[in-house]
Each structure stands twice: as structure tokens, then as C-alpha cells.
Amino acid sequence: MTDPAPAGLSPAGVAARFAALGLIEAVIARDLPLDEAVDQSAALPRLEPRDRAFAHALAAAAIRSWGFLHAVVDRCLDRPGGHLPDRLRAILALGAAQLLILKVPPHAAVGATVQLVDGGLARLKGLANAVLRRLDREGGTITAGLDRALLSTPDWLFQGWVAAYGAETAAAIAAAHQLEPPLDLTLKPGLDRADWAARLGAEVLPTGSLRLAGSGRVTDLPGYAEGAWWVQDAAAALPARLFGDVAGARVIDLCAAPGGKTAQLAAAGAVVTAVDQARGRVERLNENLARLGLAAETVVADVAAWRPADKVPFVLLDAPCSATGTLRRNPDIALHRGVEDTRALARIQGKLLRAAIDMLAPGGTLVFCTCSIEPREGPGVIETALGAGAPLRRAPIRPDEVPGLAAAINPAGDLRTLPSLWPERGGLDGFFASRLVRV
Known part of the structure; x- marks a missing residue:
């Protein structure tokens, strides 16, 4: 996969969003699993660890709520956005994810995202800026009545869950899928679970797994290098x-x-x-x-x-x-x-x-x-x-x-x-x- 940088790309924030856009396009346009898109990205390795983690989290948030984000963007347009170029729709979804889901400060979310509207899309930069600034101002009103979980779940999946588990449980499953998951670890037998939970800042689950609420590089966690645990839900x-x-x-x-x-x-x-x-x-x-x-x-x-x-x-x-x-x-x-x-x-x-x-x-x-x-x-x-x-x-x-x-x-x-x-x-x-x- 190649990720040619758009003209005028500034460091850090814009570069992270550009990498996130590359991941989204690999998943949406090329049908790659997100993990494979990450492995193949040429843009991610050029980022600092913090920006790399942000790019991955942003791409995951946008893909997780893809249907909802497009419904939101459509409400900001004079007519549904199906007529817009796919890349612009992806950029708008990326910006909306920052504003509505990750709660990124608006000046960064709007300014850095609009810089991605470059090259052959440059003539649409004003449209992108207007949509994202409107979302910043009127996000609560625009999203009123929209069910994020339902809009982001394919109908065949949701109806199957309703048939199998009931409407209430199906809705709860769809809602759970909208949340960023915690990190679970399995500790090697013989190690002191309470001691390692304290070292890692983890909760000991009833089943014995260690659960960390925060995100970060797994390889930086205590015990990784010495093989004290492995990642496992x-x-x-x-x-x-x-x-x-x-x-x-x-x-x-x-x-x-x-x-x-x-x-x-x-x-x-x-x-x-x-x-x-x-x-x-x-x-x-x-x-x-x-x-x-x-x-x-x-x-x-x-x-x-x-x-x-x-x-x-x-x-x-x-x-x-x-x-x-x-x-x-x-x-x-x-x-x-x-x-x-x-x-x-x-x-x-x-x-x-x-x-x-x-x-x-x-x-x-x-x-x-x-x-x-x-x-x-x-x-x-x-x-x-x-x-x-x-x-x-x-x-x-x-x-x-x-x-x-x-x-x-x-x-x-x-x-x-x-x-x-x-x-x-x-x-x-x-x-x-x-x-x-x-x-």
C-alpha cells in the first residue's frame, strides 16, 4: 500500500489524520481488514508512537460508526452526500468522528481535517470546512433522534440478533459494539495475580483475566518483554x-x-x-x-x-x-x-x-x-x-x-x-x- 502525502502536509496532527484516512480507504475501498491495513500502511511508521496510536483510534472510531457518521454528514448537506467523491465522504466521516465520538478540540479536528481536502478535491475544501464547522456548532441538534448503534449495524446482523436474543439484547449488543474495548491479559500460571494487577493498574476479572482500561503500546507495559502475560480477551x-x-x-x-x-x-x-x-x-x-x-x-x-x-x-x-x-x-x-x-x-x-x-x-x-x-x-x-x-x-x-x-x-x-x-x-x-x- 502506498500513501503519498498531500501537498502542504504539516507535521503531527495532519499527518496522523492523513494516516487514519489511508486506513479508512483501505478498509472501505479495498475491503481490507483494519489490522491488515495497519500492517500495510506506509504512513503509520513515519509517525511518533502517540500520533500512531491516535491515527489507529481515529480510523477505528470512524469505521465502527460508519453508518451513523454518514447519516450525520447527510444532515449537514442540501442533499444526501452520495454524489460526493468517496474520498471526501471519508474525510468528512473522519472529521465527524473526531467531533462527535473522540471529542477532539474543534480547532484541531476541523482545521487539520480540512487540510486533507487537497489535490483534485481542493475545490471542495470550502464545503468540507462548512460541514465540519456546522457539526461543531450544532452537533447536538443534528444528531438528535439518530441511533448511533443501530445506524452502524447492518440490518441483516441486527435482525438476526433480534430473532436469536430478543430486541432488548440485540440493542444492547449493538450499543456495546460502539464502545472502544478494554485490554485483557492472561497471566502465566504461578505468577501473583494481585501483584501484577497492581503493577499494570489492572482490574482482576472474576474469570482471572487482568483488564486495563487505558490504551497505549502493549510492548511498553510491564511484563511484556519477560513474557509474563499475553493479550487475550x-x-x-x-x-x-x-x-x-x-x-x-x-x-x-x-x-x-x-x-x-x-x-x-x-x-x-x-x-x-x-x-x-x-x-x-x-x-x-x-x-x-x-x-x-x-x-x-x-x-x-x-x-x-x-x-x-x-x-x-x-x-x-x-x-x-x-x-x-x-x-x-x-x-x-x-x-x-x-x-x-x-x-x-x-x-x-x-x-x-x-x-x-x-x-x-x-x-x-x-x-x-x-x-x-x-x-x-x-x-x-x-x-x-x-x-x-x-x-x-x-x-x-x-x-x-x-x-x-x-x-x-x-x-x-x-x-x-x-x-x-x-x-x-x-x-x-x-x-x-x-x-x-x-x-
Whole structure:
């Protein structure tokens, strides 16, 4: 990706906004995930760490509230802005995000953003200035009656949540996705949790994860260099714990990268084989294990086709999914996914589940999980498999295994966390997990 700077680009503030605009255009115009856009950006590395963090936060805020921001901008125009060039619409959304969501001082938000209207768009600089200054003056009036969460959630997603969880919970999920998520860490076993919480300024969650409210560079936090912890949402840390004691036992972790669950299992003393088909992601997994001082065998292979030499007592399958439970961390998903994706992914999950069963020894335990909150993907796949006679039975999850989340255990005994849970603590990712025993 190339990011040629517009003429007259001034340092710091404008440069950060220019980098944010590049991220937005990569996500919107090129359909890149935000994380990939960050990795490919040529503008971000040229910024100081503080400005780099601001650019990323600004892009994420704009993408997270894309529908709402365009509705707001349209209210500032004589006619809806669909006739405007895409780049200008992105710039206006970026400016609106600063004023309405991040609460950036207006002189900086308007002045620096308008400088991005350059080159072939220069003739529209006055329009951009007028729109943003009006938003500064009349923002409360302009946004009155607009539901930010609903406007920023695709209808197919919202209606699916209404059908699955009810209108009230669907609205709470959509609202939770509009909030910047906290940073959760999993501490290596044997370390003093209270001591590390004090060092990091973190809250100890009921499930044992450490939660930090502030943002900043992860690599600058105490304990990163020495491998005392790794980044992992509190919900994502639950599935690997459902095996119980795995010390000395063989565990296969399927679709393992980037390796949070692999690290959990290895830290618990398991003999882990981590399998993923993406070589780059496995390399990242190996880097993470090296930093943490943990060991696991890693394999680059198609999970559906690969088989171990011998069947094992434990298999963890974190199946590929639409990841709609992580929208607050990956807001681009709402713009890139559709209902057909969930159908295709459910078929893939069923195929991988059959492969996982084939790796499992009689009496062995399989934990199947996804970070999707679409019923077709997790629960639907399990019900289809059991209904078709798969050699499995559920081993229901107990409340004491997921402290503070008893309400997340459904009547079948599976785990279903939602972003709307724990609102007083900052929420958590949406996850589904089912524990099954081979019969």
C-alpha cells in the first residue's frame, strides 16, 4: 500500500489524520481488514508512537460508526452526500468522528481535517470546512433522534440478533459494539495475580483475566518483554480452561494462530500440537511462544486434511467464523460480512468438526468454539452434528468453571458470551463454546 502525502502536509496532527484516512480507504475501498491495513500502511511508521496510536483510534472510531457518521454528514448537506467523491465522504466521516465520538478540540479536528481536502478535491475544501464547522456548532441538534448503534449495524446482523436474543439484547449488543474495548491479559500460571494487577493498574476479572482500561503500546507495559502475560480477551480465555487438568496430556489445538489458547494449554503443562494452515500466522504464533518461554509443536497444514499419528485425549477447535462477536475490536467485519458468509462458514465448521472428531480418542474431550454470535455458526453446527449421529455427547459446562458468567451458560450446557454482558466492567467478546466427549 502506498500513501503519498498531500501537498502542504504539516507535521503531527495532519499527518496522523492523513494516516487514519489511508486506513479508512483501505478498509472501505479495498475491503481490507483494519489490522491488515495497519500492517500495510506506509504512513503509520513515519509517525511518533502517540500520533500512531491516535491515527489507529481515529480510523477505528470512524469505521465502527460508519453508518451513523454518514447519516450525520447527510444532515449537514442540501442533499444526501452520495454524489460526493468517496474520498471526501471519508474525510468528512473522519472529521465527524473526531467531533462527535473522540471529542477532539474543534480547532484541531476541523482545521487539520480540512487540510486533507487537497489535490483534485481542493475545490471542495470550502464545503468540507462548512460541514465540519456546522457539526461543531450544532452537533447536538443534528444528531438528535439518530441511533448511533443501530445506524452502524447492518440490518441483516441486527435482525438476526433480534430473532436469536430478543430486541432488548440485540440493542444492547449493538450499543456495546460502539464502545472502544478494554485490554485483557492472561497471566502465566504461578505468577501473583494481585501483584501484577497492581503493577499494570489492572482490574482482576472474576474469570482471572487482568483488564486495563487505558490504551497505549502493549510492548511498553510491564511484563511484556519477560513474557509474563499475553493479550487475550476474557471470553477468548475461557474455552481452553474447559478441559480441566491437562498437565502432561497431549492436546491438539486446531486453527491455533495467533496462539493465545496454545499458550494457555502449554502453560498448563500440556504437550501441545498447534495446527494452522496460514504459514505467516504460525510464524507469529512461534514468536509469541518464544517471548513467553513456552513450547509447543507447530504444524502448517490444512486442518481438514491433517491427522496426527495417534488419536489424542484432547482437541480444541477454534473454528473460522464471521467473528461478529469481536466487532468492537474489528469494526470492519460489519462492513465486509454478509449472511451468505455465515452459511459458508457454518459448512466449513461442520467439515472441521468432523476432522476434529477423527483425531479424538474414545472418551476424549473436544472443545468447539467460535467468536461469532450468529446462531447458525456455533450452536447450529453442533446441533446438526449431534442430530446426524456424530459420536459425541455434551459435557455441560458448570457455573464454577466460568466465574461471574453463569448467565452465559445456555440450557443445553454450552457457553454463549455476548458483548452486552458485564457492561459495568466494559463488556467482553461474543464467544460460543461447546464441550463434547467422544463416545
